[in-house]
Amino acid sequence: MLAFGVRRILWVAPILIGVTLILFLLLHVLPGDQARILAGYRQPSDQAMINIKEKLNTEAPLYTQYKDYLISLGRGDLGTSFRNQRPVSSIIAESLPSSLALASFALFLELLIGISAGAWAAIRRDSFFDRMSMVSAAVLIAMPVFLLGLLLQLVFGVRLRWLPVSGLGDGGLNFYILPSLVLALVAAAYLARVTRSSLIDVLSSDYVQAARANGLSSSRVLFVHALKNALPPIVTVAGLHFGFLIGSAVATEVVFNWPGLGHRLFLAVLERDRPLIIGAALVLSTIFIFVNLLVDILNAWLNPLARVDGKQEGLEAKA
Amino acid sequence: MSLLRLESVTLYAPGASGDPIVSDISFEIETDETLALVGQSGAGKTSLALAIMGLWSGKIDGNIFFMDQEMTSLNETAYQELRGRSLALLMQDPLAAINPTLTIGWQLREVLRLRRGLSRQAARKESLGWLKKVGLTPASDLARAYLHQLSGGMAQRAALAIAMACQPRLLIADEPFSALDPLTAASQIDIFKQHRSEIGFSTLLITHNLHLAKELASKVIILKSGKIVEAGRVSSVFTAPSEDYTTQLLAAGLKPGSSK
Amino acid sequence: MNKARVGLVIISILILLTLAAGFLSPYDPIRQDRESALKSPSLRHPLGTDSLGRDMLARLLYGARTSLTIALGAVIFMVAIGLPIGVIAGYFGGIVDSILMRTADVFLAFPFVLGAIAVMTVIGPGARNVFVVLAIFGWPQIARITRAQVKNEVSKDYIAATKVVGGSAWYILWRHLLPNTLGPVAVYSLMGMGTVILTEATLSFLGIGVQLPYPAWGSMLADAVGRVTVAPWLIYGPGAAVVLTCLGFNILGEALHEALEIKI
Numbered sequence: 001m002l003a004f005g006v007r008r009i010l011w012v013a014p015i016l017i018g019v020t021l022i023l024f025l026l027l028h029v030l031p032g033d034q035a036r037i038l039a040g041y042r043q044p045s046d047q048a049m050i051n052i053k054e055k056l057n058t059e060a061p062l063y064t065q066y067k068d069y070l071i072s073l074g075r076g077d078l079g080t081s082f083r084n085q086r087p088v089s090s091i092i093a094e095s096l097p098s099s100l101a102l103a104s105f106a107l108f109l110e111l112l113i114g115i116s117a118g119a120w121a122a123i124r125r126d127s128f129f130d131r132m133s134m135v136s137a138a139v140l141i142a143m144p145v146f147l148l149g150l151l152l153q154l155v156f157g158v159r160l161r162w163l164p165v166s167g168l169g170d171g172g173l174n175f176y177i178l179p180s181l182v183l184a185l186v187a188a189a190y191l192a193r194v195t196r197s198s199l200i201d202v203l204s205s206d207y208v209q210a211a212r213a214n215g216l217s218s219s220r221v222l223f224v225h226a227l228k229n230a231l232p233p234i235v236t237v238a239g240l241h242f243g244f245l246i247g248s249a250v251a252t253e254v255v256f257n258w259p260g261l262g263h264r265l266f267l268a269v270l271e272r273d274r275p276l277i278i279g280a281a282l283v284l285s286t287i288f289i290f291v292n293l294l295v296d297i298l299n300a301w302l303n304p305l306a307r308v309d310g311k312q313e314g315l316e317a318k319a
Numbered sequence: 320m321s322l323l324r325l326e327s328v329t330l331y332a333p334g335a336s337g338d339p340i341v342s343d344i345s346f347e348i349e350t351d352e353t354l355a356l357v358g359q360s361g362a363g364k365t366s367l368a369l370a371i372m373g374l375w376s377g378k379i380d381g382n383i384f385f386m387d388q389e390m391t392s393l394n395e396t397a398y399q400e401l402r403g404r405s406l407a408l409l410m411q412d413p414l415a416a417i418n419p420t421l422t423i424g425w426q427l428r429e430v431l432r433l434r435r436g437l438s439r440q441a442a443r444k445e446s447l448g449w450l451k452k453v454g455l456t457p458a459s460d461l462a463r464a465y466l467h468q469l470s471g472g473m474a475q476r477a478a479l480a481i482a483m484a485c486q487p488r489l490l491i492a493d494e495p496f497s498a499l500d501p502l503t504a505a506s507q508i509d510i511f512k513q514h515r516s517e518i519g520f521s522t523l524l525i526t527h528n529l530h531l532a533k534e535l536a537s538k539v540i541i542l543k544s545g546k547i548v549e550a551g552r553v554s555s556v557f558t559a560p561s562e563d564y565t566t567q568l569l570a571a572g573l574k575p576g577s578s579k
Numbered sequence: 580m581n582k583a584r585v586g587l588v589i590i591s592i593l594i595l596l597t598l599a600a601g602f603l604s605p606y607d608p609i610r611q612d613r614e615s616a617l618k619s620p621s622l623r624h625p626l627g628t629d630s631l632g633r634d635m636l637a638r639l640l641y642g643a644r645t646s647l648t649i650a651l652g653a654v655i656f657m658v659a660i661g662l663p664i665g666v667i668a669g670y671f672g673g674i675v676d677s678i679l680m681r682t683a684d685v686f687l688a689f690p691f692v693l694g695a696i697a698v699m700t701v702i703g704p705g706a707r708n709v710f711v712v713l714a715i716f717g718w719p720q721i722a723r724i725t726r727a728q729v730k731n732e733v734s735k736d737y738i739a740a741t742k743v744v745g746g747s748a749w750y751i752l753w754r755h756l757l758p759n760t761l762g763p764v765a766v767y768s769l770m771g772m773g774t775v776i777l778t779e780a781t782l783s784f785l786g787i788g789v790q791l792p793y794p795a796w797g798s799m800l801a802d803a804v805g806r807v808t809v810a811p812w813l814i815y816g817p818g819a820a821v822v823l824t825c826l827g828f829n830i831l832g833e834a835l836h837e838a839l840e841i842k843i
Contacts, residue, residue, distance in 0.1 A: 018685030026701045142773060142825035144780045147800060147818045154807045154814070206415035213372050213410075214430050214481065215403030218395070224429075228420050247692025251781055255804060265696065269787055274700055281689070281697040289688050303420055304465040 004300050012293055019285050024069045027079070027278045078279035083271050088279035092261060096283070099260030102183070103249060105176050109184035110191060110245075115234065117188070118195025123222070125200060133192060140189035145248040149182045149255035166257045179256040183248055187241050194237045198230040205229075232299045239295030243288045321347040321384075322521050323371065323489055328381035330366050340366045341545040344381075348489065348538075353515070353522040355532030355553070357568065358542035364525045365411075368491045371523070372408050373398035385489070403434045407487035411494040413474035417466045423450070423477045424462025427484055434485045449480040454510060472503035476510065486518065493525045508534065529568050533557055541565050583838070586831030593824055597643045606634035608641040608794045620812050627812040629802050638794035639816045645795045646824065649709050650775045654768050656714030657721050662764060664718070665725025670733060670752055680726065683719035691716050692781055704787045706795075712782075713775050724767050728760040762839045769832035773825035780821050796821050 060068075072079075078088035121130040140148070156178060157164065164175050202208060203226055211225045212218070253262035261280055268276040324347040329339045341363035348354045356364050369375045371383060373390065383390040385406065390398070410416035418426060424446055431442040450458035453476040466474060475495070482490060495511070496504040512535070515522065524536055532539050532553065539556050541549040541564065549562045560566050596603065606624075611631040618628045626635035668679040686694070695712045702708050732738065732755065741751055782788030783797025791798060796817040803813035 014681055015684055015688050018682070019688050022685065022689075023697065026697055138826060138829065139822060142777075142822045142829055143818075144777050144784070144797070144800070144821055146781070146784050146804075147814065147821065150800065150803055150807055150814045151818070154811055206410050206412060207418045209369075209374060210408065210410055210416045210478070210481075211418070212374060213402055213406075213408035215399050215401070215434050215485070216429070217399060220433070225418055225421075229418065243690035243693075246690040247781070250692060250696070251784060254785065266785055269696060269700060269785060272700065277697055277700050281693050284693055285689050288690050292688075305419060305467050 001300065005297055008293055008296050008300075012289055015289055016286070019289070020070060020073065020282065021066065023278050023282050024066050027274065028065060028069070073282075078282065079275035081268075081276045082273045083268075083276075088276050091264065091276060092280060092283055095259065095261045095264040098258065099249060099253070099262055102176065102180055102253075102258060102260060103245060106180040106183035106187075106245065106249075107242075109180055110187045111238065113184060114188035114191025114238075115195050118192035118234075119199055119222075119227075121192065122196045122199035122203065130196075134196070137189035137192050140186050141193075143186065144251070145182060145186050146251040146255050148185060149179070149252055152178050152182055153255070179252050179258055182252050182255075183245060186248065187238075187245055190237055190241055190244075191234065195230065195234050198233045199226060202226045202230045228302060232303050235295055235298055235302065239292050242291045246284050246288060322350050322352075322386060323348045323523070324384040325367075325371075326382040326384070328367070328370065328379065328383060330363065330370055330375060330380075331378040333377040339380075339545060340377075341542070344542075344547060346538075346540055346547075346550065348521050348523060350488075351519050351521055352538065353524055353536040355524045355526060355536035355539045356542060357526055357529055357532050357539055359527055359568075361544075362542040363545040364542060365493055368408065368493050368523070368525055371491060372402060372406055403430060403485045403487065405488050407482040407485070407490050409478060409482045409490060409492040409495050412498045413478045414466065414471060414498070416478050417474055417481075419466045421465075422462065423455075423464050423466075423469070427462070427477075427481055430481055430484045446484075449484055450477075452514075453477070453480045453483075455480070470503075471499050472507060475499060475503075475507055479511070479514075483514065483518070483520075487520060489521045489523065491523045491525070494527070495524075496531065497526070497528070511535070529557075529565075541568065581834075582830050583834035586827050586829075586834055589823055589827030590831065593643060593647070593827065596640055597647060600637070600640035600644065604634060604637040604640055606637040608633060608637040609792045611792075619810070626816040627810070629799065629813060630806065630810075635799070635812070635816050638799055639796070639820055642794040642796045642799060642817065643820060643824075645706060645789055645793065646776055646779060646821075649706060649713075649779050649789070650772050652710045653713035653717065653775045653779075654771050656710055657717040657771065658764060658768060660714060661718035661721025661723075662725050662760070665722035666729055666752060666756060666760065668722065669726040669729025670748070670756060672730075676726070679722070683722050686716055686719045689716060691778060695778065695782055696785070696787060699782065699787045704790050706789045706793070709779055709782060709788050713778060717771065717775065720771070721764060721767060724763050725760045728763050729756050732756055732759045766832055766836045766839065769828055769835060772828040773832070776821065776825055776828070 076089055078092065080086070081088055081091055117133045121127075121133050124130055164178075207229075208221060208226050211221045216225075249260070250262035250265055252258070253260045254266045257263070261284070265277060265280045267273075268280070326345050328344045329342040331337075331339050344367065346354065356367065358364055366375060370379055371385075371390075373393065373395075379391050381391070385401070393401075417423070421429075424443075427446040427449060428439075428442040431437045431445055432439065435442075437445060446462060447458040450456070450461055455461040455473060455476050461469075461473075461477075469477065475498075479495075492511075496507055499507060508531075522535070524532065526532055529539075536553055539551065539553050540547055541556070541562065543564050549556060549560065549565050556565060557569070560569060611633055612628075613631065615624070615628050618624055620627045624634050624636065626639060628634055629638065664679050664683075668676040689697075694716045698712045698715060699708060702711065738751060738755060741755065746754075779788055779795070780797035780800070783795040784801045786798070786801065788797055789795035799817040800814060800821075803810070806813055
């Protein structure tokens, strides 16, 4: 188990190198004179251009620049925002917490709704509940998350006037409900599907039949024997869809005017603030990579076979 | 007194209203007796086993008596009481019948604690005893093993230990040796026989192999497409089969334990 | 009810509507008419008008062209990159496989929308660049599926038999491996159409996809932000269009999936 964990952590390193390389290329190399781009869209003075070029060392070979980029990343320096000349890292640091708060709340709702709906649908297979929840899941999966946001705003915020539809307000729980529900519901739809099919597989397996034949109660069979075996694909999908959750969060924060990193990213796109966009992409991709690492380790803990079988490692098993 | 008695039992597939899977099955098993239910795959043998265990989800006609209690009308809680303690099931594929994410020892202790009410300490001790009894030694190592660390034969022994842990009166063994290679099967058959004589329990042996039936059972029932075609003492069925089908089965049968 | 049929019907209707856009709505989807901004649905404007007075129905129909063209183009690009890479990785294995698949992993390490935003800000917005971005972040999935399929097929006895009688690597690839990958790739591509349409809608919603004034469902929905109170019809038309289209492709993909008994 320990060896597995170490192997998986080592496996993350080349991925991080690849991700930083791509972002470095996007930030420094691709089209146009990057000093001009970095100086912003105003007509920069010659002196300003020289200063920027010196600072970025643009005449140096590419690999030296990449090395410098990595070194500055190591120092926690993500560059400087065009717009207000503040460090990207401090802009991210001030907007990330409210996004994380929203995401954690959404993740909790996603797991609660997705797993319980999927499990109930599997147990009561072909019942009315099963059919209804699978139809809803199909519709939700086909729905852009911002559309769901607009619809919920319309129904709960405007027609029924139950919940606030914009911003974080005083930080009260009621401001979290709609945006986190939007984020959670679409992801929960995927989760409910995979929970249902995984649990149906497990419930029809011989060892579940055997556990019943030993006289164990049906709740014990379900929670101890079936659920543990059904969990690995569920955990995997939850992890993979974390990336989807991050992408959805951007649109959701825009719809609900949520003061988080996603909304900041949206403004940066409007302002063509490239360093901030690339910086945010780096932070969020890194979070995603580590979430997947966590998922693999969790799966190995749940399933003894995954620890031994190298084939099951990493993203390999998720294709 | 008969331990288990089936009176014209007919089983229908779950949800379907078509032809029954088995129809009009009657037989009885005495205490400490072994009865073999023989037939090709698809003859409805496994369905009968599930029906006796109360795990059949389709419709059941007829009556099943266990220790003179009518079972088909029993509620789930009452049935649950009987499973494991009075009735046990040994499934065909040992590699599928054991939970892959829990250790062997854990699964054995679970049954001992929940079904026999043993304390943690006592269950630990007794579980090691059972592992030794079925020849899984060193027991303390094997208690910590997961399914994927066991061979087919070892998994079968573990499954037998779990099924026997509550000392049931009747063991239903569904093709217990057919997933094993011939040599392993032969040694498993020896272990099984030894247990039967030591502990003493009745067995409903479900198999497609007439020679295995001859080796382990005293009575035999031949099933074809869900109906009984011949029944009797092993000796008479073997020496003077009255049906063509039985003769065919006898001719087709290989050595005991050979798989399909 | 036959799933495949439902999916096919939805998609056929969509394509017909797209082709008949000119007949179905007399309005120019681009021309603004400030006089009639934010009019609720009426006989003149069956789906109402947007904040710049453009007819919603016309924009919806022409937007369908944009969405379908982009989705189809992006999926073709994805397959064109992913399929050969997957076949090569799966067939040759070893170091080639490792390099290609680790590269795929790097692209998969970006949350899709986020990677798309990062690239779009550099190469600029617009419909053509949406293709490129969707293909860049979509090919690894196709490569994965193809590779798994090829690996599975390569280990079978008949491939060894073909080698024994002197079949060349190219012959085996072309004649045996490629046809076996097509089923799963087709299923994934159909389901991918749905995902790609959703992502394109998200990018257009965020203002970096299809550029105004050209109509796209995502940017039509962006027009509704902050206006759901006064003009709820802004979300009904484009919303229903996106959902039904994705649903159509997903259902068709699932039906094919079940019919071919493919595991993805």
